[in-house]
Amino acid sequence: MKVLLVAGARPNFIKIAPLVAAMDAHGGFVRELVHTGQHFDDSMSAVFFAELGIPRPDHDLKVGSGSHARQTAEIMSRFEPVLRRSAPDVVVVVGDVNSTLACALTAAKEGIPVAHVEAGLRSFDRRMPEELNRMVTDALSDLLFVSEPAGVTNLLREGLGDRGIHLVGNVMIDTLRRFREAARERQVARRLGLVARQYAVVTLHRPSNVDDPEVLGGILRALGRISAEVPVILPAHPRARGILMAAGAEWPGLRVIEPLGYLDFLDLISDAMVAITDSGGVQEETTVLGVPCLTVRENTERPITIEQGSNRLVGTDALRIIAEFERVRKGEVAQGRVPDLWDGGAARRIVEVLASREV
Ligand code: UD1
Ligand code: UDP
Numbered sequence: 001m002k003v004l005l006v007a008g009a010r011p012n013f014i015k016i017a018p019l020v021a022a023m024d025a026h027g028g029f030v031r032e033l034v035h036t037g038q039h040f041d042d043s044m045s046a047v048f049f050a051e052l053g054i055p056r057p058d059h060d061l062k063v064g065s066g067s068h069a070r071q072t073a074e075i076m077s078r079f080e081p082v083l084r085r086s087a088p089d090v091v092v093v094v095g096d097v098n099s100t101l102a103c104a105l106t107a108a109k110e111g112i113p114v115a116h117v118e119a120g121l122r123s124f125d126r127r128m129p130e131e132l133n134r135m136v137t138d139a140l141s142d143l144l145f146v147s148e149p150a151g152v153t154n155l156l157r158e159g160l161g162d163r164g165i166h167l168v169g170n171v172m173i174d175t176l177r178r179f180r181e182a183a184r185e186r187q188v189a190r191r192l193g194l195v196a197r198q199y200a201v202v203t204l205h206r207p208s209n210v211d212d213p214e215v216l217g218g219i220l221r222a223l224g225r226i227s228a229e230v231p232v233i234l235p236a237h238p239r240a241r242g243i244l245m246a247a248g249a250e251w252p253g254l255r256v257i258e259p260l261g262y263l264d265f266l267d268l269i270s271d272a273m274v275a276i277t278d279s280g281g282v283q284e285e286t287t288v289l290g291v292p293c294l295t296v297r298e299n300t301e302r303p304i305t306i307e308q309g310s311n312r313l314v315g316t317d318a319l320r321i322i323a324e325f326e327r328v329r330k331g332e333v334a335q336g337r338v339p340d341l342w343d344g345g346a347a348r349r350i351v352e353v354l355a356s357r358e359v
Helices: 010-026 048-050 069-086 098-109 129-142 149-157 173-184 213-227 238-246 264-270 280-289 320-327 346-356
Strands: 001-009 028-033 089-093 114-119 143-146 162-165 200-203 232-235 253-256 275-276 294-296 309-313
Touching: 001 010, 001 069, 001 098, 010 028, 010 048, 010 089, 010 114, 010 173, 010 280, 010 346, 028 069, 069 213, 089 098, 098 114, 098 129, 114 129, 114 232, 114 346, 143 149, 143 173, 143 320, 143 346, 149 162, 162 309, 162 346, 173 232, 173 264, 173 280, 213 232, 213 238, 213 253, 213 320, 238 253, 264 280, 275 280, 275 320, 280 294, 280 309, 294 320
Parallel strands: 001 028, 001 089, 089 114, 114 143, 143 162, 200 232, 200 275, 232 253, 275 294, 294 309
Antiparallel strands: none
16 A cells, blocks of 8 residues: 655654554565645654654655645645655554645545544644645545544544544553653753652643733743743743743843754653643653643643543643643642543554555
């Protein structure tokens, strides 16, 4: 079976790594890898290929940044000729970024079956660009690989029950489990002069948080206060760094640093007292690591991280964030449990389904 596997942005690279490994281990696949170029800085792209052992892409579309329409259209027009030349049996897309949607739509219009990994997640917030990408990608897909039970419910509610829906677990966690030991050797906390469980890690990049000065102001007031109590490490996404600096995010206890590679980041959150984040991936990783996570959003498409894991939705109000941080500091948090099927075997299960079907 010939598979075209698509990735474009940081979380995609983490998700495709185990799929590549599982396809190669299976042996029954001819696999070609497409990098759309949505993310392109070394710290957002190359480092993940190097650390996670992802082979060099067979097709490098080099689209770069742009408005949603421009970026999506550019990916589609560069992907279409690749698709025609390559003529795969199936296109596999992961996650919910513009590259996911653009390549799913291109493939569906060419009549090529689409498999979506991380299907069915819904925040029910259509102001989130990712929510639109998720809904449209799922509607276009023939195979829907789901990471948590709510995803299956959502797909059925949307009338997609005639597709191949498979609850397979979480490929993000496949990567975490595979690289956790290697990450421990990084000793990042020690290198940064931090004491385990006595610092906070923050990631912020959602437009709803960093582009709205009022919302950002609330989050920053909370971080300013928290950074007076424990060191706060903020590896800044490129879209957020300038905004954070312009908003005056400078306190002695706050360290805004470059985005970290996967192993360093995994090691850093593993030893943190708390993660404060608007990232999807970080909500899942902290659930598996048993590290308290305060999600500065009003909703999440990953409800299992709250129901079973260590995640709490805390919104963006400064006082609420500070109060939730104090609860964590006093140890008033449930450690939670690891969701079923988040066991390191998701990619293998996906590959078994692909191999067993005549797509
Ligand atoms: C994208 C995804 C988001 C995901 C995030 C993961 C969409 C709509 N959004 O958001 O769902 O959570 O990736 O990190 O697909 N930039 C650089 N260097 C890079 C990449 C980006 O400088 O390597 C800067 C550019 O100024 C760019 C901005 O970041 O305009 C936004 O990049 P883009 O890929 O459009 O969206 P993200 O905010 O990264
Ligand atoms: N990550 C990383 N370095 C960083 C920040 C994040 O390696 O400095 C990893 C981390 O594993 C996270 C993943 O990148 O889960 C994706 O994070 P991001 O917030 O970019 O995307 P999202 O999951 O919100 O789509």
